[in-house]
Amino acid sequence: MSGGTIDRRTLLGGLAAATVAAPLSAQPAVAGGEVIALWPGRAPGAPAKLPVPRTEQRSSDPAFNDRWLTGIDRPTLSVRRPANPNGAAMMLVPGGGYGFLSWDNEGEEQARWLTALGVTCFILSYRLPAEGWARRDTVPLADAQRGLRLIRAGAANYGVDPRRIGVLGFSAGGHLAGSLATRADEQVYAPVDAADRVSARPDLAALIYPVVSFAAPFTHVGSRDNLIGPQQSQADRTRLSVETRVTAATPPIFLAHASDDGLVPIANSLALYGAMIAAGREGELHCFDKGGHGFGVRLAKSLPASAWPTLFAAYAREKGLLPA
16 A cells, blocks of 8 residues: 555544644645536535635655645536547545545546546545535535536536446545435535536446445544534434435445455445345445555555456446446
8 A cells, every 4th residue: 555545544543523634735726627616606605714725745756646635615526538438427536534635546546547448537526514614514415416417417518428427436435425326316505507407316326445324333433523513413423324325216336345444444335235235226345355445546456456446347337337
């Protein structure tokens, strides 16, 4: 595992509801490519003083980016188009304990292998709930719903089939992707335009080493507290746990997790997979002996967990998201 991944584990393990403790430098968050603003004007529930966008470069290698973003004042979708599009689209949701976004490891690097398969990718830069937004526990989900709706409403502009749009999330981004898959119809913001009449339900969801439960003992406390805040009840924790929200409308879910994950226990994925089975929903779970947390696509090829993208692509073909 890379040094950046180890640092991430250390930081996430003690992440509190305030802000990321590591020093950050003010820089443009991302450059290049098409960027879609999620909201006209200010996002819903904006504080009087917006967060200041910051980027921390975790890599000391000038040829290798490993950026963490905070201060998301203007949530966006960053478009990454394939050379040979096949009509499939994926909204990519980086993790970071709801305290930062692991932009390269769980965004740009995922877009590279997916666009090579012909998938049009949209990296979601979503608001961080502890940065002053009203109704903080709904803020990331509002951005995810709005992002999926904008992709579907504008599908023709991107060569995308509106019936073949998936979501891929990591760690706390996996919690957000799972929340989108199970709460797509929940109204968490006031409609702003015609796009909000379009369904926010993804056709397939993939959750990699995801945070799932806020109610169980194996929760990731930093993600839970960043999302809900200091005033939280057991009812809040249960309501925001993905495994409690599975219904007959939940789309197929792909899960991958390592049993040696010392930050977000594999019990999270097991709980969601069990809930899917109990509800009679389609799902696939891959459990690996080694891999730890935050591995993205950076694992050595000698580790079986490094095969998760190939396994996901096979599942996506079976479910019709990718062409056979």
